[in-house]
Amino acid sequence: MNGDAVAMLVGLVLQFGVPVALIALGYFAGREAERRHYASIQEREARFLRLPAVPTKAWDTTRAVAEARLVCGSVVVSADYFKRLLAALRNLIGGRMRAYESLLDRARREAVLRLKEQCPDAHLIVNLRIETSTIASRNRQNGVSCVELTAYGTAIRYQE
């Protein structure tokens, strides 16, 4: 009798406890990580305010250019368990997936910041391209599925 109850309890914990724990971990750890990441992004974006990265190909042709070179920044991100749950629920009714919007937004801004960190002495980055690509997981059920954000462009440094 008692043995059966214990077995049932263990079964219940295994069945529901693990996913609930993962979702809770995703919620708390994921939210804290996102808050810290946004704080870091804002601080670094403020530092790089004087180095604009633009998708046009125009620069100041009246000034002599000392150096022009290709720079690239990238980041691979994946969603936490809580965000995946939100996305699964959102899939039922459709509409905006805010959880994923913020994930991709900060990944994209991180990629651009890494690009700028490659050329802190440049004056301008022209022809900025931002690409998104999904990295397929090894098996569709439990595999790691993630997204890579890449930013690349030509850094231009004028002669002083």
Added chain:
Amino acid sequence: MNLPPPILSAPPAPILITNIESIPGKRVVEHYGLVAGNTVRAKHVGRDIMASLKNLVGGELKGYTELLQEARAEATQRMVAQAAALGANAILNVRYATSSVAQGASELFAYGTAVRVENAA
């Protein structure tokens, strides 16, 4: 008396790479056409395990970021080697492309136009 051997040729200058149609301050004197480099990389099991742990809390997967950066550097390097073999000293209009070819593997591809540039007078 031991004299150093005469320098027969200057060491090759690094190849200039941009993703715009020119190199500011230089002019194109010769065109060599398209050069490209690619590499296909699979995720490695150790990194995959670390990534699946990291996947529980979400956020950046540093192992994969590094893996793809190395792969992109290698694709670029192959493109540069091809341009150098043609006698070019610059590659213009470089583009990068990524595609998943199989489960757990992706291809990094870099291509551009190989040219010879000279300082504009």
